[in-house]
Amino acid sequence: MKKETRSFYEEIVQQAVGRIVHGLDEALDLGCLARGAALSPLHFHRIFRGIVGETPLELHRRLRLERAAHRLANGGASVTSIAFDAGYETHESFTRAFRDAYAASPSEFRERAAEERSACRRPPDVELAARCGIHFIEGKRLELPISIQPTGAAIMNVDIQTMPELRVAAVSHRGPYNTISNAFERLGGIVGPAGLIGLPGCKMLAIYHDDPETTPATELRADAGIVVPNDVALPPGLTEIKIPAGKYARTEHVGPYTLLGDTWSRLMGEWLPKSGHRINGMMYEVYKNTPMDTKPSDLLTELFLNIA
Secondary structure: OHHHHHHHHHHHHHHHHHHHHOOOOOOOOHHHHHHHOOOOHHHHHHHHHHHHOOOHHHHHHHHHHHHHHHHHHHOOOOHHHHHHHOOOOOHHHHHHHHHHHHOOOHHHHHHHHHHHHHOOOOOOOOOOOOOOOOOOOOOOOOOOOOOOOOOOOOOOOOEEEEEOOEEEEEEEEEOOHHHOHHHHHHHHHHHOOOOOOOOOOOOEEEEEOOOOOOOOHHHOEEEEEEEOOOOOOOOOOOEEEEEOOEEEEEEEEEOOHHHHHHHHHHHHHHHHHHHOOOEEEEEEEEEOOOOOOOOHHHOEEEEEEEEO
């Protein structure tokens, strides 16, 4: 069972990588990649990043830059045409991205390559650092399966819990995920005066619905909520959400919220393919303390992933 499940997730990522590598001249359709994997964009994004070490968009951009560097070092095409082929609309934006990656402007990189070639020395390296080992090679078609390098990080501590249905009183959030604190402020302004804090089973949580790579930041949807007993009436301004009962993989994240994405990617891209389980839909975060009285390095968050 574990081998079959691992092969399932690795296979859909291998197929997506193949489509990216062999479609560098095409605009990347992240939604199409997720649909091809029969996963939600958010699930697909986290699994892909956990296995490959980069998001699909990061992989696509890096390979295009590597191809651009190869063409600068080995051809006579203009910088502008190479920039357009790499997906940049202006010479200036390409130059900024290229300098950030190679510590040289495109023209400087081309001149350096010409100098090394005339001196019969090794040309500048076009490969950028990448854990997955996937790089642009001119004239060679990538062979699947791709060998994905391990992260070297410690094994995740994940346990399986059978959870009851949770009744959540929530306020909706729309916008960048790093501003969900605004929604929690609104939530606190309602549940505090209503006496909902401190009730049996009370815990603060958030549910995220969209993939930031496929959804504009202003349209991202999430819910900030608090678990409440079934017999408690909800005050105006709150929406009831039911988190279904079932089996959930649970792990802990200790540290700033800005690094939660890394832990989600490890859970879904490293642990899940090896576990013998498959995603069953719902995932959410439970906050055991708050930034109001805890320093970022000590923040404790539980991650729950519904599994079949």
